[in-house]
Amino acid sequence: MLSVETSDRERVDKEPNISNFKRDKLEREAKKNWDLFYKRNTDNFFKDRHWLTREFPLLLQLNKGVILEVGCGVGNTIYPLLEECQNLFIYGCDISPRAIELVKNNRRSTINMKQRECRRLCVI
Numbered sequence: 001m002l003s004v005e006t007s008d009r010e011r012v013d014k015e016p017n018i019s020n021f022k023r024d025k026l027e028r029e030a031k032k033n034w035d036l037f038y039k040r041n042t043d044n045f046f047k048d049r050h051w052l053t054r055e056f057p058l059l060l061q062l063n064k065g066v067i068l069e070v071g072c073g074v075g076n077t078i079y080p081l082l083e084e085c086q087n088l089f090i091y092g093c094d095i096s097p098r099a100i101e102l103v104k105n106n107r108r109s110t111i112n113m114k115q116r117e118c119r120r121l122c123v124i
Helices: 004-014 020-028 030-041 057-061 078-084 097-104 118-123
Strands: 065-070 088-094 112-115
Touching: 020 030, 030 097, 057 078, 078 088, 088 097
Parallel strands: 065 088, 088 112
Antiparallel strands: none
């Protein structure tokens, strides 16, 4: 017999959180919405992720490597990694052209950036 908690969890898992119309609209307008986000917040909304090498020490052991960050935004993951792991080559891609421009114009930028949707990563 299922407990009340389990049956509630199963019910929530089966129910869609949003309508198909809303989901489709959000997917269609993702590029526009992220561009508006970065227009309002530029590159000062998210903090740089300086904790990554503490959580993933294997990154520090890479002599040379290539990383692809999908959805890199304005580089809050890329820049801290490059500061600690100079031998890495990092590709960053994002759906927002505004985010890509912010990265390209950043004084720390030596990053090869491309604006791509995740479905088009094969053309990087």
